[in-house]
Amino acid sequence: MDLVARAKRFREIQDPIENLDMKEQCSFGERIRNYLFSFATEASWFTNHGSFGAVPWPVWDAHSHLLNRVDEHPDTWFRRDLNPLYFAACDAAAKFVGASNEEVVLVDNATTAVNTVLRSLRLGEKDGVMVTSFSYAACSIAARAVCESTGAKLHVMEINLPIISRESIVQMYREYLDENRDVTFALVDHITSPSAVVMPVKEIVRVCRERGVKVMVDAAHSPGQLPLDVKDIGAQFLTGNFHKWVFCTRGSALLYVQDGLQSSIYPLVASHGYYDSFRERFVSQATRDMVSFCVTPTAISFFDKIGGLVAVTEYNTSLISWATDMLCEHLSLSPLPVPPEMKAPFMSLVVLPPSLGPPTPENEKRLMDKIFSDYGVQTVICVVDRRLCCRISTQVYNIRQDYEKLAEALENEIKQTNNCV
Ligand SMILES: Cc1ncc(COP(=O)(O)O)c(C=O)c1O
Structure with a gap:
């Protein structure tokens, strides 16, 4: 058997994707999140796929399987199987x-x-x-x-x-x-x-x-x-x-x-x-x-099994558009001034009010940490062209509630800072 054919055989033997139950485990939203992802606790809302991604367990299974193989016989792995x-x-x-x-x-x-x-x-x-x-x-x-x-x-x-x-x-x-x-x-x-x-x-x-x-x-x-x-x-x-x-x-x-x-x-x-x-x-x-x-x-x-780019895009773009509109309407904010055809499909930014502090790296970090520690919401606070912004991402495990919790957190922070001035 040549080397590539052997590699393919290893893959087939270890393929944890094949047996996924599409309806039960892979329906986008709460089901796929609960079945296939390992997010920390229930009081935690994750709106930042963009920075570091999140890995579903079938992919982790494949990873663990290979890690095990490495140590089943390290020499075989490095000398024969890896390439x-x-x-x-x-x-x-x-x-x-x-x-x-x-x-x-x-x-x-x-x-x-x-x-x-x-x-x-x-x-x-x-x-x-x-x-x-x-x-x-x-x-x-x-x-x-x-x-x-x-x-x-x-x-x-x-x-x-x-x-x-x-x-x-x-x-x-x-x-x-x-x-x-x-x-x-x-x-x-x-x-x-x-x-x-x-x-x-x-x-x-x-x-x-x-x-x-x-x-x-x-x-x-x-x-x-x-x-x-x-x-x-x-x-x-x-x-x-x-x-x-x-x-x-x-x-x-x-x-x-x-x-x-x-x-x-x-x-x-x-x-x-x-x-x-x-x-x-x-x-x-x-x-x-x-x-x-x-x-x-x-x-x-x-990625292909859950529907590939077409299915993922359909879910994520509809959720990002809903979430961006909801944040803007609920908090009287504006989206980043960029033409619609130039907006990333699964990420978007809203510009935060000046009351939330200056557009500095220190304030970015302060607010991002506070939103996570006080409200359990992981989001990105960032500065773009001297504007303090909140960047959200959508991925197939996200649900509307993730962004509603973010809206609550931002609303509270805005109210508190308004009360201080
Ligand atoms: C445009 C761009 N380039 C490079 C990177 C770096 O990616 P990595 O940390 O995987 O090197 C990022 C990360 O978000 C990015 O957005």
């Missing part, structure tokens, strides 16, 4: 985003993927690296750190609210790149975080490539939330997390490298496979836990 399972997982990831198998490896997370590309590019003093004020903070920091160590110049294009249209953003890129000819690499977020704006990445990539600028699309939030066709987007590099919206155990992100460029991309850790093929470079990195990578096909099977 074919990792390669099969990379193939599943590639299929999920419309890439060829040779173009995809799995890495720990989107931040690692961004660092990997930035560090592989051999940037120098003549280069400019472009991010925006809406780029994910950790990845902007990665860009800054690489610029500091290579002498490249960091460019941060300011994006301000309100966002008028997709075309207005594309035009900003055009103008910025025409004025800053030294930009040679752009990191373009697909769904921005924390602001939850869907950027017109295909058009931005075209603008960049017409000017000879290499592009990496940071699609950390896209797999499982948006249809993703990497060839259609056309960037040289792309990353996306499976541990956010595809329910994988944490530590699985794809790194897509367009055909022909694999020979220039190297993992951050040089180890046994460093001088081997693209995939071998990434799988042979000393002794490390790679089980989450190998679980990725199971997470994808779970």
